[in-house]
Each structure stands twice: as structure tokens, then as C-alpha cells.
Amino acid sequence: xxxxxxxxxxxxxxxxxxxxxDTNSKYLSEKLKKLGYYVIRIETLPDRFDVLVERxxxxxxxxxxxxxxxxxxxxxxxxxxxxLAEALGRKLILDENxxxxxxxxxxxxxxxxxxxxxxxxxxxxxAKVLDNPVGTAPGQMIEFDGKAVVILPGPPAExxxxxxxxxxxxxxxxALYTRRIKTIGIPEAVLMDDFKDVIYxxxxxxVATMASYERxxxxxxxxxxxxxxxxxxxxxxxxxxxxxxxxxxxxxxIEDVVYKLLSENGLTISFAESCTGxxxxxxxxxxxxxxxxxxxxxxxxxxxxxxxxLNVPETIIxxxxxxxxxxxxxxxxxxRRILKSDFAVAVSGIAGxxxxxxxxxxxxxxxxxxxxxxxxTVTHNLRGNREMVRKRSTLLAFDIARRGILRWLRQRExxxx
Amino acid sequence: xxxxxxxxxxxxxxxxxxxxxDTNSKYLSEKLKKLGYYVIRIETLPDRFDVLVERxxxxxxxxxxxxxxxxxxxxxxxxxxxxLAEALGRKLILDENxxxxxxxxxxxxxxxxxxxxxxxxxxxxxAKVLDNPVGTAPGQMIEFDGKAVVILPGPPAExxxxxxxxxxxxxxxxALYTRRIKTIGIPEAVLMDDFKDVIYxxxxxxVATMASYERxxxxxxxxxxxxxxxxxxxxxxxxxxxxxxxxxxxxxxIEDVVYKLLSENGLTISFAESCTGxxxxxxxxxxxxxxxxxxxxxxxxxxxxxxxxLNVPETIIxxxxxxxxxxxxxxxxxxRRILKSDFAVAVSGIAGxxxxxxxxxxxxxxxxxxxxxxxxTVTHNLRGNREMVRKRSTLLAFDIARRGILRWLRQRExxxx
Numbered sequence: 001x002x003x004x005x006x007x008x009x010x011x012x013x014x015x016x017x018x019x020x021x022d023t024n025s026k027y028l029s030e031k032l033k034k035l036g037y038y039v040i041r042i043e044t045l046p047d048r049f050d051v052l053v054e055r056x057x058x059x060x061x062x063x064x065x066x067x068x069x070x071x072x073x074x075x076x077x078x079x080x081x082x083x084l085a086e087a088l089g090r091k092l093i094l095d096e097n098x099x100x101x102x103x104x105x106x107x108x109x110x111x112x113x114x115x116x117x118x119x120x121x122x123x124x125x126x127a128k129v130l131d132n133p134v135g136t137a138p139g140q141m142i143e144f145d146g147k148a149v150v151i152l153p154g155p156p157a158e159x160x161x162x163x164x165x166x167x168x169x170x171x172x173x174x175a176l177y178t179r180r181i182k183t184i185g186i187p188e189a190v191l192m193d194d195f196k197d198v199i200y201x202x203x204x205x206x207v208a209t210m211a212s213y214e215r216x217x218x219x220x221x222x223x224x225x226x227x228x229x230x231x232x233x234x235x236x237x238x239x240x241x242x243x244x245x246x247x248x249x250x251x252x253x254i255e256d257v258v259y260k261l262l263s264e265n266g267l268t269i270s271f272a273e274s275c276t277g278x279x280x281x282x283x284x285x286x287x288x289x290x291x292x293x294x295x296x297x298x299x300x301x302x303x304x305x306x307x308x309x310l311n312v313p314e315t316i317i318x319x320x321x322x323x324x325x326x327x328x329x330x331x332x333x334x335x336r337r338i339l340k341s342d343f344a345v346a347v348s349g350i351a352g353x354x355x356x357x358x359x360x361x362x363x364x365x366x367x368x369x370x371x372x373x374x375x376x377t378v379t380h381n382l383r384g385n386r387e388m389v390r391k392r393s394t395l396l397a398f399d400i401a402r403r404g405i406l407r408w409l410r411q412r413e414x415x416x417x
Numbered sequence: 418x419x420x421x422x423x424x425x426x427x428x429x430x431x432x433x434x435x436x437x438x439d440t441n442s443k444y445l446s447e448k449l450k451k452l453g454y455y456v457i458r459i460e461t462l463p464d465r466f467d468v469l470v471e472r473x474x475x476x477x478x479x480x481x482x483x484x485x486x487x488x489x490x491x492x493x494x495x496x497x498x499x500x501l502a503e504a505l506g507r508k509l510i511l512d513e514n515x516x517x518x519x520x521x522x523x524x525x526x527x528x529x530x531x532x533x534x535x536x537x538x539x540x541x542x543x544a545k546v547l548d549n550p551v552g553t554a555p556g557q558m559i560e561f562d563g564k565a566v567v568i569l570p571g572p573p574a575e576x577x578x579x580x581x582x583x584x585x586x587x588x589x590x591x592a593l594y595t596r597r598i599k600t601i602g603i604p605e606a607v608l609m610d611d612f613k614d615v616i617y618x619x620x621x622x623x624v625a626t627m628a629s630y631e632r633x634x635x636x637x638x639x640x641x642x643x644x645x646x647x648x649x650x651x652x653x654x655x656x657x658x659x660x661x662x663x664x665x666x667x668x669x670x671i672e673d674v675v676y677k678l679l680s681e682n683g684l685t686i687s688f689a690e691s692c693t694g695x696x697x698x699x700x701x702x703x704x705x706x707x708x709x710x711x712x713x714x715x716x717x718x719x720x721x722x723x724x725x726x727l728n729v730p731e732t733i734i735x736x737x738x739x740x741x742x743x744x745x746x747x748x749x750x751x752x753r754r755i756l757k758s759d760f761a762v763a764v765s766g767i768a769g770x771x772x773x774x775x776x777x778x779x780x781x782x783x784x785x786x787x788x789x790x791x792x793x794t795v796t797h798n799l800r801g802n803r804e805m806v807r808k809r810s811t812l813l814a815f816d817i818a819r820r821g822i823l824r825w826l827r828q829r830e831x832x833x834x
Contacts, residue, residue, distance in 0.1 A: 016446055016456040018448070020629060021440060030435025030436065031435070042459075051457070073626070074605070106606065114609070189527070193529075209490070209494070220430075279699040281695030286804065294718055299698045302708060309715075339726070354705070384551060
């Protein structure tokens, strides 16, 4: 099996200066893998004409598909078009229709049309113009020496719809088959050692693992499509062996799994958040259609709000503290009742950098899951800075929800019998 | 002025396959710029020995500082150490002390120590070991031919503290001076055209702009440190000309500005969120010490919660809909009273992909700012997908808070006179 090779160039001074986060490359790499491409490299480059020309020329020698994002703006530092034309040895031509459109658009929205908007109407000789329904700079697609070259704007809101329109054209003949098994509860080194006989049972199947505080430990099995059955068999064995520690497979995230468990059973959930400060709710609301299973949440950051809005007894906080299993138990039970949900998860912890003590150091986070038949609480000691503690807490909140809902569903099944 | 050059390698199949987002490179680029380095390129590479060796060798020829992140795990696909040793022509040596520590740690936490943990104790000949207080794989720093080579683990929670410990050592002699002016309210092309005489008044000062739906339009002025006074003068002129459209300068984000306005004046804020679903609150809670100015929020995703918890009159929703200035007005006023805050911002909108209508298409978002002396509402029509609409709404929510607080403070000043 021979995969086609691709290279991605992310262009902009703001990227090499660390001013903005490049999310385009992740998006494109993931899509390209599914379309049958192997991304040999992603290069993040400054807006410098000579650098861009040299890197484009090098890239063109190595791949079947070259994609650029960024550097298509109306200002002088945007040079992607110009550099790519130079690397390909082609001219840039003003497209009068696009120029006219850009001028009209600028007049309509801003009341004036600076000369600079015309820069965005420059098209590389022989390129197919890719319509940008959202922004101003169109994308371009060029065939060159049997290779495809695609130019896309930098803002994800503009880049994504343009790319989605050309995925059919880009699809390569051959593609890989991958299974992903996502776990929480077993450290990476232990997992890979305990289950190595299953995981490495076929030398033609590539194994990779990935551990992160936001997503737990993931095992990936990859091979040619002809190995599909074999890969599925290993995945199944592993899933069985790991039991409830597997929280999802393949493209699902943990919040998707919680969403599916709820929507398949006509159930709802709410959250009471202290240190996560809305992060759990916001991640859940990332899911389109979440309103079926989600009414809302309370961010009870101060003790006053925990007491006044969530009815946590003052004595609980004065006796045990706001970061205690006693406190999150009340938060979860009460937010469930107040927001009329079937389940609730509450989180209260010390995210740092200050607020820690010897008894409760930074990273101490308490979780509660509440349902009509039981409430379960647990405390974790997390490492890392404020952001990492909050992100890990969000993962663990969804995990306690997942395990709690599964337990509740099992109980219901048993009581029916 | 000659800056030192640096290159960053982000390593991992999970990166070129688009499974995780690389945030390390943004962090490192931003820090390196401040330390006086020019990042010539960031390369994201797969875990392939031959590829890594070739790219490392090429990079070493071009720069003064080479940094790698990732590929230091205990499993077979982690090859950064091995490839870098090969590229440098040095041996890998087992550090018995580190190995012993890793084994003890594994026994303590997991009850067993797989042989593979020893892989993480392999050190490149001549390297200084950089202690990893959080995880298992230590970093390494090597001097090679007058250049510095730094190896860091991939998880940000481990990478960041190790890097912070070596910043003093890495500091280059010369450094750049940069001012950043961040705006909302004027489109990039119009801003750069209307103010070009100010912005481009000194050819020795580099000008760059950046527009994004999450952060508005930013103008950056950069030059050697000797131009500090001149750069500050241009920045000041631009800030005066743009007035309240400038929401922040330099490293501040919009939420930092809102936080500072509140904490300097001993005031507090709360949020009532519908389509943003906790994103505004979560971004605010990113700020350490936010508890001084923030009690909490209500995520009122369903109409029921808007009615029952935020006391929005049912007739308001049945007459105008939940996405209306009438509805967010009640949400903001009531959440302010219920959570006993000085100010409140409410947001309700149609984030998509479904739920739009001809009168209120996807991207229609209503905002309200409430204080004890006035309530202000506004509707925006945003473009992009669900994620982009929610992120842009979060920016606009903080902007309406900023402008509202400024107005309230001005009113207070006037009434004192």
C-alpha cells in the first residue's frame, strides 16, 4: 500500500512569534489522514518572501499535495500568493471579477474600499479560484507537475468551508484503517506492559500510544485496509480486557459518550462548577443538539453563591471547607433538583497558583455525581498549573458522569429483572 | 542588531495525524521572542527515526538554538532522544540514578515497574539533565558546536516548568522591542488604510497586523531596542486616534482588561450564558485571583432555566423568543441581582448548525450589559460555524462588559463633580 504524501505550511509572523495558536494544521492533518494522505511534515513559517519561496520549492519536491494556510490578507506583510507564484514559476494575474466583488463588498460593509483590497484578487496563472463564502480572500487550487497545490486563508472560519468543498477532489485512492481506544484509569507504561501480548500481536499493525492530562491514554492501531478484520479483532480484545476504563473509541470524545448515554435513554444532566468555572458546561455545549440532554449549570465560584444559589449549608463549608466531598455532595444534589435534571456532577478544587495548604495542596479537586438513587464522591490530587488542573478536572468530571450513568442504568436493569 | 536564530521541532505521530493540538510551539515561540530569538521555522514531524535525523541535521546548520518537544515517552514509538543522538554523532548512555528514580516512582504509583521505564533514563553524551518535577521523562540540554540543543517532553504540564528553569541560561544578548495594539470595531483593511500615515511613519519599524474572530484586529510595531521611544510614540498616537476601539495593549487579553477595571475599582461581575454555554465564565476563571471580582454565573441553556432560575417572564420568551434583546435584558438584570454583583452580561444566540430561521439566521446573537444605573443591549450577526460563533460571542461579551464598565465609571465621575 502506497499512501500519497502531503505537506502543510502554516504561514504568518503571528505564528512563529507565538501570538496565536495554529489550529488549522490539526484540522487539516486529521482530514488528510482520512482522505488517504500521509502528512510528512507541517512547517510553520514567517511572512518572509525568500524563506517562503525556498521552503515551497523544497516541499514541492517531496509530496503529492502541498497546502498553505495564511498570508492572504490585504496588507503588505501577506506574501503567500506571491511566494508560491515564484516557487511555481508562474505569473500572478488580477482577476477583475473578484476585484469588483471585493470592492463592492468593502463599500457595502465598511463604506469605503481601500486600494489594498485588490491584492486579494491576484490569482496564480492557471489556478482554479475557490470561493470563500465567509471572508474576502478566496482560496486557489493549482495543478503542477502531477501534484496538487492548495492555497487557503488563515482564519479557520474561512479556511474550513473552502477546504470542505474540495475534499472530494483530493481523495486519494488508498487509505489506512485505524482504530483508537481511549482510556482513563491505567497509566500509559502499565497499560502498554500489561497488555503487550494483545497489542503487539500482529507485526503488520502499527501501534502508537498517546497520554495527555486532557484525554487520558489512547492506544491507536493502524494498518492497510486489508487488515481491517485483524485490527478490529485486536481492538475488541483490548476493549474487553480494559473494561470500564475504556471511555470511548475512535472519534468520540468523553463528552460525546456522556451525551450519547443520555440522549439514547432520554435523560438529562446539569453541572455545578467551582474551580472549572464553566469549562465543563462549555465543553458539553460544543456538541450540536446538546439541548436534548442539558438544561444548564451553575458556576458557583464564591462560597456565597454555593450557599445562596445551591443551598449548601454554611456549616458544611465552615466545618469541611468548600473543597470537600461533603460540599460537592450538596452542590451536585441541589443543582440536580434546582435545574430539574436526572443527573448532576459537581466540582470544587484548588486550581492554584494560590489557595493551597498542607492538608489541601494546589491540585486537590473534589467531584460528586448525583442521581435519584445514589450520590458518589471522590477526591483527586492533580498536578500541573491552573490551566492543566482545570482541564484535567473537566475530563474527570465527564468520567465520573459516564461511570455514574452506567451504574444507574445497570441498577435500573437489575431492578426490572 | 543581530538576533539569534531558533528552530522548534514538535514531534509525534499524534500531531501529524491531527489527533492533538500542538500548544507547545506557541508557548515556546512567544517565550523565545522575548528572550531575543527569531524563530525561523517550526516543524511538526512524525515519530520516524530517519526523518527526525535528517530534519535535526538540517536544522542544526541553520540556527543557534534547536528545541524539541515530544517523543520522550516510554514506548517504542518515542524516538526523539535516539534520533538527536544520531544527528549529533553522540552516544546514548543509561543514567543509573535516573533509572533508579523512575523505577521507584513507578513502583510507588503503579505497584510495578515495566522494563520500558529505563528508556526514559537514556541521556545523550555530555548533556545536562533537566529535572522534570511533574512527569517521568527528564529534559536534556546539550552544547554542540557553539549551539544550544534542548530536549523537552511533550505534555505541556511537564514541558513548561522545565523550560522555565532554563530561560535565564538561554537569554540572548540582543532583543527586540514590540508594542501590540488590540482593537474591536474597525475592519482590518479600513484600519490599516485610515491610519497608514501614523502606522507606517518610520521605515525602520516593522508593522504587522492580525485579524481573528476570537481577538479582533491587532497592530504590532516592532524594532530594535534603540527605537523604543519612537515605537512608543507611534503606539500612543494610534491608541489616541482609535479611542475606545482599543481594548488592550501588549500582553493583555480582553478578559484581563475587564478583570483590571473591576479589581481596581472594587467591583464585581456575573454572567448569564445561553449559547456560549459557560465559555465566558471559563475564560474569566482562567485568570488567577479572579475570585476578587467574580462570584459566579448561570448557564441558562434551556428556556425553563431562563424562566425558573433567572426569572425571565414567560411572556417575554413567547413574544420575542429566547434570542432577543428583550430576553437578554432580563437575563442580565436578574443574574446581577441574584448573584449580588455590580454588573452582569447576558448572551443568547443561535450558534448553529440548526435552530436558525429567516428572521434569525444562525449567527444571530443578542447581548446585554446591566448595571445599577443602565442596561444596554445589542444584536450581532456573526459568521462561521458553531465554535466560531461561540468564541466570537465570548469576545463580544467581554467587549460589551468593558465598554459598559467604562461608561458606568465615567457616569460616576460626572455625578461626583
